[in-house]
Amino acid sequence: MNLYDRIPNNVNLSEDKKLQRALEKWLPNYLDWWREMGPEGFQEKDVWLRTAVDVGSEGWAHFDYVKMPDYRWGIFLEPPQPDAKVGFGDNYGRPAYQEVPGEFRNALRRIIVTQGDTEPASVEQRRQLGKTCPSLYDLRNLFQVNVEEGRHLWAMVYLLHGYFGRDGRDEADELLARRSGNPDKPRILEAFNQPCDDWLNFFAFTMFTDRDGKYQLSALAESGFEPLARTCQFMLTEEAHHMFVGDTGLGRVCRRTAQLMKEGDVRELGGIPLEIIQKYINFWFSYSLDLFGGEISSNSADFFAAGLKGRYKERDQYTDHLATNENFTMTVVEDGQLKTREVPLRNALNEVLRGEYVKDCEKGLARWNKVLADEGASERLYLPHPRFHRHVGEFAGHTFDLQGNLISRDEFERRKSEWLPTMEDREYVRSLMHPVFEVGKIANWIAPPAAGIKGKPFEFEYVRL
Numbered sequence: 001m002n003l004y005d006r007i008p009n010n011v012n013l014s015e016d017k018k019l020q021r022a023l024e025k026w027l028p029n030y031l032d033w034w035r036e037m038g039p040e041g042f043q044e045k046d047v048w049l050r051t052a053v054d055v056g057s058e059g060w061a062h063f064d065y066v067k068m069p070d071y072r073w074g075i076f077l078e079p080p081q082p083d084a085k086v087g088f089g090d091n092y093g094r095p096a097y098q099e100v101p102g103e104f105r106n107a108l109r110r111i112i113v114t115q116g117d118t119e120p121a122s123v124e125q126r127r128q129l130g131k132t133c134p135s136l137y138d139l140r141n142l143f144q145v146n147v148e149e150g151r152h153l154w155a156m157v158y159l160l161h162g163y164f165g166r167d168g169r170d171e172a173d174e175l176l177a178r179r180s181g182n183p184d185k186p187r188i189l190e191a192f193n194q195p196c197d198d199w200l201n202f203f204a205f206t207m208f209t210d211r212d213g214k215y216q217l218s219a220l221a222e223s224g225f226e227p228l229a230r231t232c233q234f235m236l237t238e239e240a241h242h243m244f245v246g247d248t249g250l251g252r253v254c255r256r257t258a259q260l261m262k263e264g265d266v267r268e269l270g271g272i273p274l275e276i277i278q279k280y281i282n283f284w285f286s287y288s289l290d291l292f293g294g295e296i297s298s299n300s301a302d303f304f305a306a307g308l309k310g311r312y313k314e315r316d317q318y319t320d321h322l323a324t325n326e327n328f329t330m331t332v333v334e335d336g337q338l339k340t341r342e343v344p345l346r347n348a349l350n351e352v353l354r355g356e357y358v359k360d361c362e363k364g365l366a367r368w369n370k371v372l373a374d375e376g377a378s379e380r381l382y383l384p385h386p387r388f389h390r391h392v393g394e395f396a397g398h399t400f401d402l403q404g405n406l407i408s409r410d411e412f413e414r415r416k417s418e419w420l421p422t423m424e425d426r427e428y429v430r431s432l433m434h435p436v437f438e439v440g441k442i443a444n445w446i447a448p449p450a451a452g453i454k455g456k457p458f459e460f461e462y463v464r465l
C-alpha cells in the first residue's frame, strides 16, 4: 500500500524513514481497530464528511462523500514559529524544545498517552449510536466527530512514534489495545469508561467532556515542546465542531421539550422532561470536572515548571509566566468541614484550568436558558456546584448536594435519584431512541437545527443509506 497517498500530512512523512516504518506497522492495526470498534453498521455507507487536507483556512475543511474506513486520517501541525521560546515555567524564554528533553521524557509521554487514550475511547463509547440517530444530519455529525477523534489519535501516535522511539511505539500499540468500559483493560480516565449509548448522553458528552478536551489541548498548545504545541493548536480547530454538536444538540432538545410543555405532558407526548436533561447535565459536568485532576497537584506544578503544560491562553492572558510568588485560595475539606487554604499557585493549576472551563460551561447553560425563555418556559437549567459528585481530588470521598453543601453519605444516597440519572430515566430516554433515516425528517424529541452543514440545508442526504 502507498502510505503517503493514504495519509495527508504536512510533516514530510515521505522523508522520515524511521517514522515511515513505525506507521506502516501501526496503520493496519489501526484499521482493524476501526472496523472492530468504530461505528457499527455504517462502515460501507457514504457519509458527507470534511477531511483535513491542509492546515490553511481553505484546505483543512474539504467536504465530500467518504466511506469511513477510507477516510484519510492525516497528520497536521500548525506551521512552526521562528524562534519559538518556552512560554512559562523555570525555562521561560529559552528556545522551545524541538526534541524531548531527557529529564521530562516520562512526564511528557504520560501527558501524550493520557490525551491519546481519550480519542479512541470516545469512538468506542458511541459505536452503537448510529442505529438510533434522530436524523441524517445528526448521524453525519456523529460520524464526523468519530473520524476526527480517530485523527486525534493519529496526532498523538505521530508524536509517540516520531519522538519517543521504542517505548513510544509500545504505547501506540497499547492505545489500540485498551477498551472503553472493559474491566480488564479499561481506558485510562473514568469519564471515558462510562457508556454513551443514547443521544442525550452523546450531546452532553460532546458539550461537557469534549470541552474538557478543549481546555487540556489549550494548555498543551502553550507547551514548550513545540511539536506537541503545534499538534494541539490544530486539533483545537476540529474540537470546536465537536462542542458545537453537543451545545446545539442539547439546545435543540431543550427547544423541543419547551414546545411540548406548551402542548401538555412532555412524557405523554414523547419528549424528554427538563428534570432528566438536568440530571444528565449533573452527571456529565461532574465527571468532566474530574478530568482536570486533583485541586492540589504536584504534577501540575512539575508540568508547569518544566514548560510542558501551561495555563489557558498563557501567552495572551498573563504577564507573569513564572507563577512562583503567588498563592491561590482554595476550599478543602478538613475535619469534616469546609475550610479555605492557601496553596502555591503552581500547585493549583488544575483548579485554575477547571475554573476557566466552568466559566465556559456557564455560557452554554445561558444559551439553553435563552432557548427555554424564547419558547415561553419559565423553568431554567443550571450547573451543579463543582464539588458535587466528584471522584477525583479534594472532594472525592465526601458527599455534597447540588449547591456544594457538605452532606452525609446517607443523605446523598437518599437524594441521589433526584440529582443523577436513574435506571428508569436512562431506560425512558432509550425508549425514545428510534432511528429516523429519511432525508429531511427528525425524531419527535428534538428540534431540527437552525441550519445545515457547510451551506447545505437540513434536508440534504448527509448519509447515503
Ligand SMILES: [Fe+2]
Residues within 6 Å of the ligand: 119, 148, 149, 152, 213
Ligand atoms: Fe479529540
Ligand SMILES: [Fe+2]
Residues within 6 Å of the ligand: 149, 210, 213, 239, 242
Ligand atoms: Fe472531540
